[in-house]
Amino acid sequence: MESQNIVPTILAEILEKKQSKPLRINTRTTPLNPPNLDSTLIIAEIKRASPSAGNIGEIANPKVLAESYLQGGAGAISVLCEQDYFKGDLEDLREVKESHKEACVLRKDFITKQEQIAESYGFGADMVLLIAAVFVGQKNPYGGFGQLQRLYEECLKFGLTPLIEVHNAQEVDFIAPLQAKFIGVNSRNLHTFVIDRIQAYNLIEKIQAQNPQSKVIFESSLNCDFDGFVVGNLGFNGILCGSYLVRNQTPRVALENLKKALECGKKDSNVFYKNAFKLLDLPLGFVKICGITNVEDALMCAESLQELAIKGVECQAKEQKIAALGFIIEPNSPRFVAIEEIKRITKELERFPNILKVVVLKDDERQMKSALKLYREGIVDALQLHGITKAGWFGGVELRGANFAFYEVWNVESAEDLGEFVSPFVLLDSKSALGGGSGRKIDNKALESLMKKAQYLCVAGGVGIENVESLKKIGAKMLDINSSIESEPGKKDFAKLQSLIVKLKTLGESLE
Incomplete structure (x- = not known):
């Protein structure tokens, strides 16, 4: 079990740079579209780069990639907005939302301030990612659980859907009081950027026991259709996938196949x-x-x-x-x-x-x-x-x-x-x-x-x-x-x- 007094390593660097970024203002003109929690949810991501993979793919026109995702059956579009390590921008989010007003759009970023929730709303977000790892630990520099709860409640005030992200058992316990409706399990440790899929797979039972009301999304390390089958077989409600789709020459077809595999896994009652x-x-x-x-x-x-x-x-x-x-x-x-x-x-x-x-x-x-x-x-x-x-x-x-x-x-x-x-x-x-x-x-x-x-x-x-x-x-x-x-x-x-x-x-x- 991990326990940090301060947020370390790669995550610390990202957050430190993020604090110096000025808040930006944009006037929302698009409707709010919450995710459909009653269906198999594929959140398809617009992602140019990452600290672990480097450059993933050039995305000159995010709205075109978003269109492919939506044609393939994506239930939401995730837009990475962090600039220094992921080469994203809030303008990508705004462009995607204004081009696809009926789509549900997630702001994926490293959020620590309540003002960033208003900023997210202004640029057209329907969902906001809140990362538990940012707030865990004694002497936490970003306000601990209290601040996470305030951010969660601020999302609700704006009508936004919070996606609470965890990656280990400690974080599942940490977020339990929120009784979140939407929980993401990241198989990547944001402190080290090391993948541990099996640890992530094993979290679903704990989440379901503590949060029976939650829909649970599997994030990161999806490399082929079969990964979707495994995730569905384990009982996850959906997936968030970026790199695999961005790299694919036919993202619409890749997404269709991934969704079919996820649904097939859900139907398979095998417990192996x-x-x-x-x-x-x-x-x-x-x-x-x-x-x-x-x-x-x-x-x-x-x-x-x-x-x-x-x-x-x-x-x-x-x-x-x-x-x-x-x-x-x-x-x-x-x-x-x-x-x-x-x-x-x-x-x-x-x-x-x-x-x-x-x-x-x-x-x-x-x-x-x-x-x-x-x-x-x-x-x-x-x-x-x-x-x-x-x-x-x-x-x-x-x-x-x-x-x-x-x-x-x-x-x-x-x-x-x-x-x-x-x-x-x-x-x-x-x-x-x-x-x-x-x-x-x-x-x-x-x-x-x-x-x-x-x-x-x-x-x-x-x-x-x-x-x-x-x-x-x-x-x-x-x-x-x-x-x-x-x-x-x-x-x-x-x-x-x-x-x-x-x-x-x-x-x-x-x-x-």
Whole structure:
């Protein structure tokens, strides 16, 4: 949890420069248009640059880009008005609003003064962004919660809709007394400008518990349609997207596809991501036992995994998962299991509703078709895609437009081996002739070098009792266990399994 006495680093620089900017006067001639909170809301952003990305795109005519967004189904237009770091201006906002009087327009800026609310209204804003991170912390130079509340109330006086932005659990607690109707979750830390999507994803449940009246918008790090699917699947009401749309050659089409993906994600009742992201953020992390080939082993592993249920992840409901089992449908694997056998095994596993079920496949169209059928029928919760041969594609499917839960597996020896991945997290396995299940380990130094690129360190290949502790020490958040607990390929060994579970439980308790 972050706690600053003063606003630090990049955010501090932006705010300091902002204080020297004079207030500007403009007489509003356009109607107020609040956002439609009853529909899927895409807030499409006009954004020229950022401190992290540098120049994003030249926008010579903001009203033309706004028109493309509106044609694509945008429910609101966000205009970045900060001049020094984002190369925006209030004139952009005025131009967009006057050209599209019926549109809802958001002023996205670093606001600290009540006079800036009147300024926003005068230039045509219908919504105003208020950033919690600006006001959090003891000895806050910008007035703390009291000033945030005054700004919020000032927005309401002018008929403007405040969008309150948070990026961590501390800020969710901080803004709770406002009972805001509209909350944005920024996956980018404005102090460091580092992205942590999974932390942001996990905030929605906390926000919904504290603010059941709120509509929740996901902000930043949207790079393809599939990101929209994930966000919708988690329960977000909408998204705010800038860089991805600005860079796109056909922003209208990109926005249409993103909106469809978001709506598709909302309709998908699968709970894999919601649970996987929670597990990844817990001290012990996400534990998966792979290579299950028969009912006996499945039940033995599921029963043993119950020992890993720790405070906060006990099976209180069907949706609350504690670990996963994996089923391999690659025919050449010594742990191959037929589709009909998977159905039989998963039927028996219904007595353990807190176990996730994952189908593991190679880059093959027939396997992909079979795996997707298992997913659509609710027999498995996710696909583990092993052996990516072309970034962004698998089994004849373009992953950037996927509408199912999956994560990728990349075989690596060094950071250079990890290509561009689409899934929210990526499992790292060792290189071998088999491609997986060989029991070969990835060198810990190589894993450390991969940490920044992968963000969440998820490890397969030779994971066993002798190295789980060292893997946790270097930051592993997912452990995929297979051959180390077998008496022979495809047959799990009870004694080895129990020894590993005891080790994992001890580790989990020490990390709590």
